[in-house]
Amino acid sequence: MRTIVKYILWFVGLVAAQTFVFDNLVLPGGFTIAFYTLFIFVLPFNTPNNLLMIVAFALGLTIDAFSDTYGLNASAALTLAAIRPRLFRWFEPAVGYNETQTPSLSQMGLNWCIKVYSIGILVFYSWYYVLGFMRISGLWFIGSKILYSSISTVALILLAQVLFRRKAKQNEL
Template sequence: MNSRKVFLLAGSFLLYFLVQVLMLKNMVIFGVAFCFLYVLYVLLLPVEMKTIPLMLIAFILGLIVDFFYDTMGMHTLCLVAIAFFRNFWLDILTPTGGYDENLQPSMLNMGLGWFVTYSIPLILVHHILFFYVDSLGTNLFFPVVQKIIASTIFVFVMSIVVQLLFYRRRRGI
């Protein structure tokens, strides 16, 4: 990885963190839809990134978000889990010709249908883990399911908006 790519990854890491902590921390729609947009950072890392570095990046981002949310490792757990499953999921979704080198798995590069198939299961895993751990010890099954579904849809829609506004087509990081 050249220094330009590392600089862009570090800059986007910082940007996603700042947006999450400063702008989206208290954004909740109808008391059930939470916006954890920082998940998109891990989803949009280059396809060829190996699992261990991906998990380390997810660990650092999750730990920093946990520090500002006072959630004692919940964001770290969920983000590391999706970082662990991401490459396996990418292997399942590999197109016939394979992936291009330095490809960012975004909607603009791969198409909306592929991005829906790629991102929604991973966002759903993140939200299931997060809200399940958050509600341990309570009998609040339906409110938790409602939060999972509403938050998954909200994060997915926000990820589409962010990609349309701030990302370019067919460019590696």
């Protein structure tokens, strides 16, 4: 029960952060930061695939309602949720995953996180931009947007976890 409340608070917090802060950033080259994808990564290892997809879809749809993108975020978030189990299987450590762990920076380490997050976000943004811009822009332009957006998003979701981890440790003490 406590974990469910915790994840609901995460959900609301990430939607607020995305719509109030990251959607309003105007970055050079017009690339974007999909900070809310952090939620899809940090759901526990034992989350059923179906539930994962439904939650990701709901999250994307909420973001869409706030940013006038009509289903684009929902579609991309759903794709990310669908490849997450496969991604985790690819990078499974030799000893396997501990079911009590969560796929976060503090529990899985920087190396694992960079690999998994980068590929996941790259797939997310490829889907997002190809779908969003395919009718009006060239390949080179879409490619550069995918690349820059992915790099900045991965950097930010890792940074956010570093900040949160520190806070958690202080609370324990």
